[in-house]
Amino acid sequence: MPQIFSKNANGVARFVIWGSCAVLLIAAAIGIILPRSDLLTGVGEPLAQPVPFSHKHHVGQLGIDCRYCHNGVETSSSAGLPATEVCMTCHSQLFTNADMLAPVRASLASGKPIEWQRVNSVPDFVFFNHAIHINKGVACETCHGEVDQMPLTMRAHTLNMEWCLGCHRNPGPNLRPPQDVLMMHWQPPANIDEIRRQLIGVLDIHPETMTDCYVCHR
Amino acid sequence: MAEASANSPAVLRGRHDFPEISGRIGSIVLSGRLPRHFWTAFFLCFLLVLLLLYSITYLIAVGVGAYGIDIPVAWGTMISNFVWWIGIGHAGTLISAVLLLLRQPWRASINRFAEAMTLFAVAMAGLFPILHLGRPWFFYWLLPLPNVHMHWPQWRSPLVWDFAAIATYATVSLLFWYMGLLPDLAVLRDRARSRRAQLFYGILALGWRGSAYHWSRYQVVYFLLAALATPLVVSVHSIVSLDFTFAITPGYHSTIFPPYFVAGALLSGFAMVLTIAIPLRWAFSVEDLITVRHMDNAAKLMIAAGMIVAYGYVSEAFFAWYSGEPYERAMMVQRAIGPYAPLFWVMLCLNCGVLQLLWFRRIRRNMPLLFAIAVAINIGMWIERYIIVVTGPSRDYLPSAWGEQSLTWLDFGILFGSIGTFFALVFLFIRILPAITIFEVEEVAEEEGKLR
């Protein structure tokens, strides 16, 4: 009987076999890398805001304390977003006619709040508490990045569970003395490892309890 | 073996030659001329496929609360359907693997479709654990995947074992089946007249040419796969039974379950083999290839498995009493006289009562009657699974929490839909692939001296 397949069929078959193996491997690699990439996590991607608020200007250049606007950060689960009034404490004096600030003035006049776009968000079933982190020596910078370098605020870390757990399993490397948590570009002293060891004891941090599910999910 | 004695009819009837065998079996597939009732039956099955699709859509859109489950009986027909289908899936592998290991020649004519039946039954069974979930779209969380929530399956859960067992069983069955198909695909490739059929079967046949070297390795590995499949088939249903025995619920927590489930699986599996084989041999006039001998042997195995199942029933009740556990005892009493008692007694009638008819040779060789008994046992085995699933939790430790679940149209929509889908797949299989193993029948024909 005649051949059903031509001579190159064998080569094609080999190509298909090895090719599908390769495709599978590549798909697996994409499946592992993509959820962690900036493409999906939105890290480093500033969002358009109603007012182009610049942390770079307010924090980096003017040196305003974080707590001036985020006043709940030390005591509450929520760091808090400044009320329009807080913006206007300065901007009733400065840049009073800047077009850029028109929405702020409109908000105060109408009583309608400014709708900011959320930059750092976690899903609804994650209960994050700012106060405990601040009080236990986890700096603003550790999660929010160098906001004083951000003309527009953007996410500095993935904020996914893997990232959270990284620190909750081994908090040491992310600790600093609680009095320095608001400081940007903090330079660890030479004996930082020793300090961190002590901090774990002094602040009564128990990493073995920090991976319990209910720490974040309730 | 050449003589067909009255006690043991021959495996093959009449005289055959190779072109005749391969031609008859191959033409079912290649000629495409199938009896009209084949298509009628397929159409009916297709309606049931649509019912299944509708039911699944409804289930996913509304939620699992749409069918009968509740608290305390949070498992329902999705689990009993699962166990039932997995049980049916067992006979195929058993016929293929165990009878191959035991070198039983009567395996040859029925192993192919029995294996196909296994695959489709496992496919149906695999559907149910997913439909059972409250959030089916997250079923893949049972797999260890490198995810960003850094979470692993909880390996101690029998459901994870189940997942592993079913996945393994499906894969191994598929490999075993495909390996068995290779030489037959080559036959179809060579017999095919149209280019499309040549390419289709040719690609699937992987260039099989029947070299003695190939046959030598092929036989070793095929045998090894059979040897692997045998413990696998036992382990799979044992693990399915562990879903229950691992729980502390009365009526679930029983050490008899693994062997009892395996026997139950064989019983229902052989019942399903007969349910398919009896119409098949008649519709395609292959009564000389799938002979009364096959049917008779399957019926004998059924009664063997059925008696083990009956023993399981007895020992379950006995140990509930003998354990002295008030909860077990109360549950067993409630099973017999409680709200599910009618189902329980119907089950006993079908699985233990009707089964006894198979002791009689005349009944075993009476095809319509045998078919009816097989169907009855299929029903009985479904009821058995349902009773096991629901009676325990409905009457467990705290009487304040006692309660029953109901059956809704959705329970039946999905069950009958899956049955229809199963048969639709069987029909497609018969249309596309050789339902009887050509090379093995030829081998048997030669060994038995049935060649013209």
Place this chain on the structure above:
Amino acid sequence: MSLYGLMAVFADSEALVAAARHMRQRGYRRMDAFSPFPVKELDGILEIPKTRLPWVVLAGGIAGAAIVYALIWYSVEVDYPINAGGRPLHSWPPFVVIAFEAGILGAAFAGFLGVLAANGLPRYHHPVFNAGSFSYASGGKFYLLIEAADPKYRKGVTRGQLTRLGAETVEEVEA
């Protein structure tokens, strides 16, 4: 077009076995037989070496079980230790169940892929398909192929020998 070999067609397996045995006794080494179903005697006649595939299957099984058990151990002891139901982290009995299943899966894959690899399949184009008489189409025929590369191969002589052994037809197969 070079010559691949000579293909002799026999009506039944006995004839094939007899022919193969004769040819073997005549000193032919590079030959192959083709049959619709396995013919046991051919193994010995063709001196087909005992396959090592069983060891491959065993290795596949052990690897499957070991990898999965290691993965489980890593997940419960190293990556995310969790107290589930007060059971020890390393609860080996349930883990063995999963490892067993994985072992079977590994073994089956090793066997299946092993036999394909050893047999050189898929091989869609093969010289034997050039033989006009080589087909499963009419069901069982039995073929003996003497390769042209065999040192004893002599075109006319070999054909004569095969014909004398009862071959229905003897055909030259192109490579």
Place this chain on the structure above:
Amino acid sequence: MSAIADDRPGSAIDIEALRKRLAHGGEIWRSLDEIAGTAEFRRFVEAEFPTIAEHLPAKPSRRTLLKLMGASLSLAGLAACSRAESIVPYVRQPEILIPGKPVYYATTLSGDGFGIGAIVESHEGRPTKVEGNPDHPASRGATDAVMQAAVLTLFDPDRSRTPLKDGRPASYGDFLKDMAALVSRWAASQGQGGALLVEATTSPTLAAQLDALKARYPRLKIYRHDPLATPAAHTLFGSPLAPIYRFDRAETIVSLDADFLGEGPGRLAYARDFAARRRVRDPSDRMSRLYAVESTPTITGAAADHRLAIKPSEVESVAAGLNAALTGQAGESGSPIDQAWMRALVDDLSAAGRNALVIAGSHQSAFVQATALSVNAKLGALGNTVELIEPPDALQVDGDLAALCEAIGHGAIDTVAVLGANPLHTAPTRLDVRKAFSSLKLLVHHGLYRDETAFLAHWHVPAVHELESWSDIRAYDGTASLVQPLIKPLYDGKSMHELLAVLGGEFETDPLSLVRQHWAALDDDGWKKALRDGIVSKSAARPVSVTVPQDLGGLRPKAKAGNGIEIRFVADPWLRDGRFANASWLQELPRPLTKIVWGNAALVSPATAERLKIGNGEVINIASNGADIDAPAWIVPGHPDETITLSFGFGRKVGSVAALSEGYDAFHLRRGSEWVATGVAIARHNSSMRVITTQQHQAMEGRAIVRHAPLEAFRQDPHFVRKDAPPSPKETLYPGWRYDQEAWAMAIDLSACIGCMACVSACQAENNIAPVGPEECERGHEMHWLRVDRYYAGPLDAPETFFQPVPCMHCEKAPCEVVCPVNATVHTHDGLNAQVYNRCIGTRYCSQNCPYKVRRFNFLDHQSFDKDEAGPEQGVHNPNVSVRSRGVMEKCTYCVQRISAKRIQAQIENRDIADGEVVTACQQACPTQAITFGDRNKKDAKVVREKSAPQNYALLEELNTRPRTTYLGKISNPNGRLAKPSEAIDG
């Protein structure tokens, strides 16, 4: 609800927007049929009860489609990628408010007109949870089930949203214009032809306002309609006096059909004292004894050491018999009470002397009330265990509803302002209120809902909710407290004070100043203190000393009623007269004894049911005084024979939730204000009606579930809970886990539990537990994390009743955890059995393997967490608890959000969590302090002390699940002289 901390500033604004949308939008509907078609109603029902939505005609398929799309998106793993929500800060942030931190305010909630102090938790201006005020005498830190639902009714989307003139939306300004005309007319005629119809109230401001109105319009009449009012008691002393009981002093208590644990304004305080007097931890501890004679099964009867069920008409003869026996006269013949029983009772009473206490049910006749007082006086208990005070709800009125109707009939009244009441629903059958009101020139209705009366009214003005209003109120002992708003009125409702001010011609008032004016005597500090404390200090009424006349003022027991069947009316414990019928939490909260939800049934005794050949759910026709209703029968063990208990509060179909419930309206059978009816005819229908109950089996089946013993047995064998119970295994294959830090644990004292269900309601409010509706309840899909099991033991006609709250046991060897394939339920370092909703895929294996069956599954989409989709009722959600989606298992978490909050607080302060710092919602609500929670690792913790009691046991401990929740076996104190009911018959 969002759970994200940063999101919280948004919620206050959301509510504001919501308020606006609700106030202006939405068409006004005429009837249920009409509203059933509106999109709004549909949206509400869909949000609350998706299954019910399915049954609505022409259901839009969009939702289904969206779900399917959602499912496929999730399959693709894209669901987690939604980004860029908006975040909305305040414009002006209130000073005291830090987003993310709850604020607590003291206020007072009213129950039947009396105040019970509450502390309300508010998140960003959104009240979410009611707790009891420990400083308030009527609460003492506890709440009842109804109070918990106050936050739910606040956010009820069915509340009336706009003033209506002749049924059409109108502005409040128009109303004021019409009122101005009325005021000038009244001013001219001195209020001629005008009448006010008020409800039971104890508000001093309101009383003063009414007085002022009377002064301004001398001819204005004031009527009072209170369907649940009890007959004016104590005609003995000229002016009415109200009794106050001191259970902390009582040693022997006799209840003459008094449900003092379940009814009445002082019930929470009474329950606290009663339970405290019966707290036994050591064989040397003493315990009070309660004899209950009752005409319907109540939780008081269930708590009694001796209980006697008699027909309502026989209570008087029991009272007379008691009085006679105590004074040494021969017992009257024909007394329904066994002589031995009576003798034992009398001896006990005499022995207790001034520490004895006889209580007459407040609905009982003057004779029974007087007899009880007389007996107390004879025993010397008056002034010790009973004190009499001026009733706090005394109000000078011109009559009741009947008088009003009569006056309207005479043409004496042509203008009526109905303040809060809904007489069209609650009026006795002999009054044709509709006819009377229809003849009025002007009918003004003020109420929370657009109820039956509102439909008839010329003007309907929406009322403020008590959590939105300024007011004041008195407690059962006369203590005054202030009511302060937690939120601005959502729907522009007006308070009763504002309305009265309008009628008085003051059109420009604000609700605060009206109340403040009345308390002008308080200086600013005093006012602030009263607001902060939740009570006005030293405002309790002083006891009045009286002498009881020997002849009981000539009162005699009524002639003995015939042998016919009698009706005993009761108010539904949760819905009361039907005013809370639209609160889904209350509809779905099982009634303490029957465990019936979403409806009521005619309760009968097993013997009567057998005689009448009726079974559960069988419809019977009950005819009395020319009226009749059809009701499903329900057999209640221990119910008095030949008596039917009917409850008020159901049968109303106004409001989308109320429309879902089933049941009959018992007001149809009530002639006047009576609580008992005789001469009742019963006819069987050959049909049945569904009665939905959450507990189908009543007996313990001989299992050691509720372990119980009489005090004597406890003294002989303090470890009685070990007797006849399967031993708890000590060995385990698995090495134990160490719990080095906290080890949370709970102890539940079954002796203290009275089955009042406050814990269940509190749990629902705290943990965002979804109500599921009657259909789903019937299918066993209810969601309560905590249930109170009720078992009967002993003879069917006089069983012992046991209550057992069953939360999650938090087993250390949790069977649920090992079977979860995805680690969705695991243990934490402090021993909690955590449930991770977001990890759960819904295999339900955990529930199958839970021997206590405390896990609850979201079988359907019971509540939406999509903020745009969920209705205003999402405002009630606790922001610290995830709202669970469909297909997810949930269960009691020991209020993990509270543990977390305290843990974080303690960690910030770098200290340990103190004992008693973490209080679970059920524990906090419990009036009898039956629930103790704390850290088992703290040697001096209260929970450790409780667990070290000899009667401590774990439920199903033989299963070796090592529960963290344990029970203290129930100890009762029966009189040894009276044979204990045989325990041979088990339910």
